[in-house]
Amino acid sequence: MRIFLDTANIDDIRRGAAMGVVDGVTTNPSLVAAEGVEYRDRVLEICDVVDGPISAETISETADEIVEEGRRIASWHENVVVKVAMSEAGLAAISRLSAEGISTNCTLVFSANQALLATRAGATLISPFIGRIDDAGQDGMEVVRESVQIMETYHLPSQILAASVRHTRHVTEAAIAGAHIATLPPKVLFQLIHHPLTDVGIQRFLADAAKYTPV
Numbered sequence: 630m631r632i633f634l635d636t637a638n639i640d641d642i643r644r645g646a647a648m649g650v651v652d653g654v655t656t657n658p659s660l661v662a663a664e665g666v667e668y669r670d671r672v673l674e675i676c677d678v679v680d681g682p683i684s685a686e687t688i689s690e691t692a693d694e695i696v697e698e699g700r701r702i703a704s705w706h707e708n709v710v711v712k713v714a715m716s717e718a719g720l721a722a723i724s725r726l727s728a729e730g731i732s733t734n735c736t737l738v739f740s741a742n743q744a745l746l747a748t749r750a751g752a753t754l755i756s757p758f759i760g761r762i763d764d765a766g767q768d769g770m771e772v773v774r775e776s777v778q779i780m781e782t783y784h785l786p787s788q789i790l791a792a793s794v795r796h797t798r799h800v801t802e803a804a805i806a807g808a809h810i811a812t813l814p815p816k817v818l819f820q821l822i823h824h825p826l827t828d829v830g831i832q833r834f835l836a837d838a839a840k841y842t843p844v
């Protein structure tokens with residue numbers, strides 16, 4: 630499973646990228662607004678740090694407008710993936726952008742049936758929002774499992790990207806469910822590094838190492 634960072638914070642992206650574990654980045658209007666920066670400038674900065682798919686979201690509402698905005702966003706950098714929200718207009722736009730060879734990420738997916746429509750439209754990436762599904766009292770991971778199974782049964786090329794990840798257990802479960810990618814808030818990525826026994830183990834080794842002359 631590839632790991633993406635779900636943020637527009639450039640310091641966190643640099644920190645994650647330095648560990649060599651970040652394969653791509655997803656952004657959305659809320660994440661960019663939280664940074665108080667221009668969308669295009671920040672996406673280009675991210676492209677300089679991470680050499681992988683960088684999702685940037687469209688905000689238009691008609692198919693024609695989404696296609697036009699998507700073309701514009703795609704022209705920013707070769708690694709940019711155009712994020713389009715699931716809707717009738719969104720699907721029409723995805724199929725047109727995909728016919729032009731533009732990579733797309735169908736976002737705000739909450740059911741396997743929506744994932745099926747997104748893949749038929751030609752979406753490169755499909756993003757079920759695990760945490761928000763859990764919040765609604767359903768099992769977000771089940772949507773990931775079913776969507777992956779549909780892609781595998783019919784040998785469909787779309788990749789399932791587990792989004793709206795809220796905690797470290799979501800990461801393990803997404804990997805077991807066969808998600809191709811999980812996009813993690815920085816906090817969750819950095820939490821993955823730690824285990825109480827690892828941290829205690831390091832302290833113990835350091836204390837013992839102080840008893841001899843370092844090499």
Ligand code: E4P
Nearest residue numbers: 635655656657761792793794
């Ligand atoms: C995915 O691409 C979205 O940016 C993100 O995962 C949304 O998650 P949230 O539910 O934490 O806002």
